[in-house]
Amino acid sequence: MFKTINRKNQRYPRAVISPFTTxxxxxxxxxxxxWWSAAFPGFGHMFLGRYITGFVLxxxxxxxxxxxxxxxxxxxxFTGQFDQAREVLDxxxxxxYIGAFVFGIWDSYRISVEMNKRSVLADRTDPVVDNFSMSPFSIxxxxxxxxxxSAAWSCLVPGLGHVYIHRLATGFFVLIIWALAVYFSRMLVAMHLTLTGAFSEAAAVIDPAYFLFLPSLYGFSIYCSYVYTVEYNKVFKAEQAGYLKANYQSPDSKMPC
Amino acid sequence: MHIVASLEQSLFLELAITELEEKGIAKNKIVAVPLKKKAGNSRIFDTIHRADGISLFDGAMILGTVFAILGAIYGTVLKWGPVLWGIIGLFTGFAVGLLLDLLINKRRTAGKKTKPIPAEVVLIINCDREQAEMVEKVLWDNQALGVGRINT
Structure with missing residues (x-):
């Protein structure tokens, strides 16, 4: 029916698609x-698609x-209460903690540089990517x-932007830790009090140890889902262009001039 | 004669091609040319197609997160509380980051302004005079950006 391209034995693949994630x-x-590793150790690795390291960190x-x-x-x-900071820190x-924190930042920088080189090499070979993957449980x-x-869904509930683009490994993980952090920080109770003007009660009810996880989670999920929507669009285009070139540029086509 | 059309890349493009084949246009009478975009021509706002290279989203989201963290921290001692200050921080950081990105981008791309062209593929279809109208209709129905004829 149509010419398929051999997808095996690629040295520099552009993308891999499975029913679970891309x-x-x-x-x-x-x-x-x-930066994302500094904001939340592990996020830099999740951003770069290294999930096992990302989840562990x-x-x-x-x-x-x-x-x-x-x-x-x-x-x-940060608020100048240095004695209390000294007292509370173990x-x-x-x-x-510091060792793994610094490692996360260093390693994501390094991975990004190395993957950029591979990305250039992948672009120099013909794109050979499946555009589709299906199992009985998922498509x-x-x-x-x-x-x-993507960005809008991530703004509403972090993780949903990733679910929209089927980057489920990030999506489900972020959904779970977002839900836990929101629950334990009592953020929604504080939100309610804030909206009704009870500012001091809001500040008192919040658990800052959990609350400080939220801003990084929020920013990361918006950014990452936006960027990968664009990247997946590019893979879609590259795959389709490769298919068109292989099938619709026959040498015996009659040209107008 | 030949029909020439420009389209965006999407599944509509493949629907159009397969519909033409179903309606009797042979495969070797359809030529598709995916267009490469001019490299290094950066646009002010990211489109569906690109976020790498020069993106306005990087600085905005990073500063947004930084300011949201600072807002959440200082909110614990400020009057409005950590929630409100966190949100204020997010928006302030996003705006500052976006402005910085815009300024840097403007300097970098000064004098190189080109408008993006949505056309991503050119289709050339070789068909008989009687088929021309059918081919054009299939193309228009599948969101072609433009369709033209070459009468030869």
């Missing part, structure tokens, strides 16, 4: 990857941060989606 090798700014960050009271210490230090755990395909729709 992973791509694309150009990223290493400083941006490093994120869970590590959540547990150690809560056990060592790092978020509390950050708030006390130094033995803090020293363990995943490249399609043209609007990045602003």
């Amino acid at each position: 992973n791509t090798i694309n150009r990223t700014n290493p400083w941006v990857a490093a 994120t869970i590590w960050e959540i547990i150690l941060n809560l056990k060592a009271n790092i978020n509390l210490a950050i708030i006390y230090s 130094y033995k755990l803090f020293i363990v 995943n395909c490249f399609e043209k989606r609007n990045p602003w729709v």
Whole structure:
């Protein structure tokens, strides 16, 4: 029926699609990857599609941060209450934490640089990508989606923007930790009090140790879902262009001139 | 004769091609030319097609997050509380980041302004005079951007 391209044995693949999720090798700014690791260890790796490292570092960050009271210490230090910061911080755990924190930033910068080289090499070979993957439980395909729709869903509930583009490994993980952080920080109670003008009660009801996880989660999910909507659109276009070239540029076509 | 059309890349394009084939246009009478875009021509706002290279979203989201964290921290001691200050921080940071990105971009791309052209593929269909109207209708029905004839 139509010519298919051999998708095996590619040295520099552009993207891999499975019923569960899509992973791509694309150009990223290493400083941006490093920043997301600084905002929330593990997020830089999730941004770059390295889920196992990303999940481990994120869970590590959540547990150690809560056990060592790092978020509390950050708030006390930034607001000038240095004695309280010293009192609340668990130094033995803090020293363990620092190692993985710095590693996360360094490693995502490095990965971004290396993957950028591979991305250039992938662009120099013909794109050989499946545009579709299906199992009895799920269907995943490249399609043209609007990045602003992803961003809007992530604004409403972080994680949904990723679910929209079928980047489910990030989507479900972010949904779960967002829900947990919202619940334990009592953010929605504080939101209610804030909207009715009870500002001091709102500040009192919030648990800052959990609340400080929320801004990074929010920003990351919006940014990451936007960027990958664009990247998946590009893979869609590259795959379709490759198919058209292989099937609709026959040498015996009669041309007007 | 030949019908020439420009389209955006989407599944409509493949629907159009397969419909033409179903209606009797042979495969070797259809030629599709995917267009490469002029490299380095950056647009002020990101489109569906690009976010890498120069993006206005990077700085905006990063500063938005930084300011949201700072807002949440100082909100614990300020009157309006951490929720409101966190949200104020997010929007302020986003606006500042966007402005900075716009300024940097303007300097970088000064004098290189070109309008983006949505056409991504050119289709050339070789058909008989009687088929021309049918071919044009199929193309228009599948969201062609423009369709023209070459009478030869």
